[in-house]
Amino acid sequence: MIEVYSWATPNGHKVHIMLEECGVPYRAIPVDIGSGDQFKHEFLAISPNNKIPAIVDPDGPDGRPISLFESGAILLYLAGKTGRFLPQGTREKYEVLQWLMFQMGGVGPMLGQAHHFRIYAPQKIDYAIERYTNEARRLYGVMDKRLANSRYLGGSEYSIADIAVYPWLRSWKNQGISWNDFPHLKGWFDEIGKRPAVMRGVEVLADRRKPITGDKEREILFGSEQYKRH
Template sequence: MIEVHSWATPNGHKVHIMLEECGLPYKVVPVDIGAGDQFQPDFLAISPNNKIPAIIDPDGPDGQPISLFESGAILLYLAGKTGRFLPADTRGKYEVLQWLMFQMGGVGPMLGQAHHFRIYAPQKIDYAIDRYTNEARRLYGVMDKRLANSRYIGGPEYGIADMAIFPWLRSWKNQGIDWNDYPHLKGWFDEIAARPAVQRGVEVLADRRKPITDDKAREVLFGSEQYRRH
């Protein structure tokens, strides 16, 4: 059974959704990132960048246990393990991979910054809010244009690129987005949100997550604790 060391965040939900879609048995090990669990030695041993999620698969590719961090790498691993949600043909595979990289390099970091400066930053910095809100809208526009000509983000079939992007768009309001500006993306979003496995995936650990309102959690997530050598 795969161990998923995770929390209820977009990056965590990517992997929760994939596991639910694949039907693989898994056990969730909560990593409360507001309490600093991500800095514990046991977690750092499998995720040296102190970020969730990470997995341990006791039945790795060579029959030996394997641990992996980085949500994109985990999605690729699970796709390879199950033979699902990533095309087998070379062209189709790279079509999906480019959009997975788009999420890892653009959607996640930029929407995360928009969310941070709009909601969590202790000082409201107009330049930062404008910069990342505009970038969020630009990225939504890229995806909307893609989905005007493709049923799914990665191509004609639902796959790991869709699973990677969807959780990040659930906080659209906090990112300064008006869905009326992105009708193709909104249709895709609603279709993905209706999938039973997606609904189960986004509920994983959702009852454990609390709003970030206290100074201790803010310090752990955004302050000097991040930069202390562990």
């Protein structure tokens, strides 16, 4: 059984959804990032960047346990292990991979910054809010244009690219987005959200997560605690 060290965040939900889609037995181990669990030595041993999610698979590719961090790498690993949600054909595979990289390098970081400056930052900085809200809208526009001509982000089949992107768009309102501007993306979003495995995946650890309201939590997540050598 795969152990998933995670929390109810978009990056955590990517892996939860993939495991649910593939029907792989797993155990979700909560890492409360608001309380600082990500800095514990046992977690840093498998996730040196102190970020969730991370996994430990006792049945690795050579029959020995393997641990992995970074959600994109985990999706690729699970796709390889199960033979699902990543095409075998070379052209089709790279079509999917480019959209996975688009999520890892663009959608996640930029929407995360939009969320931070619009919701969590202690000072409201107009320049930052405008900068990242505009970038969020630009990225939504890129995906909307793609989905005007493709059923899924990676092509004609549902893939790890869709699994990676979907959880990040669930907070569209906090990112300053109006779905009226992105009808093709909205149709895709609604379709993905109705998949039973997706509905199960986004509920994993959701009952553990609480709103970030205190200065201590902000210090752990965004302040000096991030920059200590643990």
